[in-house]
Amino acid sequence: MALLVSLTVRIADIVWVLLLLLPAACLQAGNTAGSNRESTFGVILPARLSGVQGGSIEIPFSFYFRWVLAKDPQMRILWRWKDFHGEYIYNSSSDFIHEHFKDRLILNWTQPQTSGVLRILDLKEKDQTVYFCRVHLKMTNRMEHFQSINGTQLTVTPAVSTTMQSPSIVTTAVTTAGLEDTEGQKNPSLVNIGAMVGVVVATAVLITPVYVMMIFLL
Known part of the structure; x- marks a missing residue:
């Protein structure tokens, strides 16, 4: 008899505990439902993107x-x-458009449309x-x-400079320029040789008739 009474008391205690936990369970279910309602709308963006300074980037x-x-949803997209x-x-x-992005x-x-791209x-x-x-x-x-x-976290990396030339190209350009500069100028030594040849030829032209006349008289 005492065992039956003890068992009955324990069952009553368990039922009482379950009754106390029921409101908490109901409340938790309500929060879950609210969370589901919140998840019925949202905006999806990529977490990270990267671009090069001076270039462009698209954020989908x-x-x-x-x-x-x-009937007229009056959709607006703001950033x-x-x-x-x-x-x-x-x-x-x-x-x-913000002044910085003019x-x-x-x-x-x-x-x-429910999707698009913002290009910077x-x-x-x-x-x-x-x-x-x-979204409105x-x-x-x-x-x-x-x-x-x-x-979306945007990372902008510096652009790689492409204006500098390699030393070999610069040296070649300088050497070529030097050759081109002196190409149109006359070499002083060549000028002197030409003058000497002209003098010799002129002398030969003058002397030859004299020698011919002397031979004829003899």
Whole structure:
């Protein structure tokens, strides 16, 4: 009898513990559901990209959602840099471009596409930072906006200089230039030899008739 009473008490304790744990389990299920709702929309960006100073880079982006869009969704694509709440550098609705990127940003995207590319031209050293894509769109009864969390880390490497010539090429160029400079000039020794030959020939022309006359008289 005592054993039966003890067993009954233990069962009651177990049931009481389960009842206490039930609200916590329900709460945890609610958080999971909320997390699933949050994962029904988002922006996808590459984690890292690299480019060469003076060149260009393309940052691909895409976004997804499960809401019902309005007939005119009024989609807008915006970009921030440096941090999650950083300055806006681009706004597709107003064609706004940050002064630092003037004439250097091109957005390849049109509504209602859910993917596109942001191209940065003439990369500069200060362009090396993190970039965040933000999406605005209109639902049937409200506006929604969401943004990439981690963004894209852009690394800009210095360009390799190609203006310097190798020593062998420079030496060859100098030698060739020297030959070309002296090519049009007359050699002094050759001039002297030519003058001497002219004198000899002239003397021979003058003396030959005299010798001929003397031979004729003899």
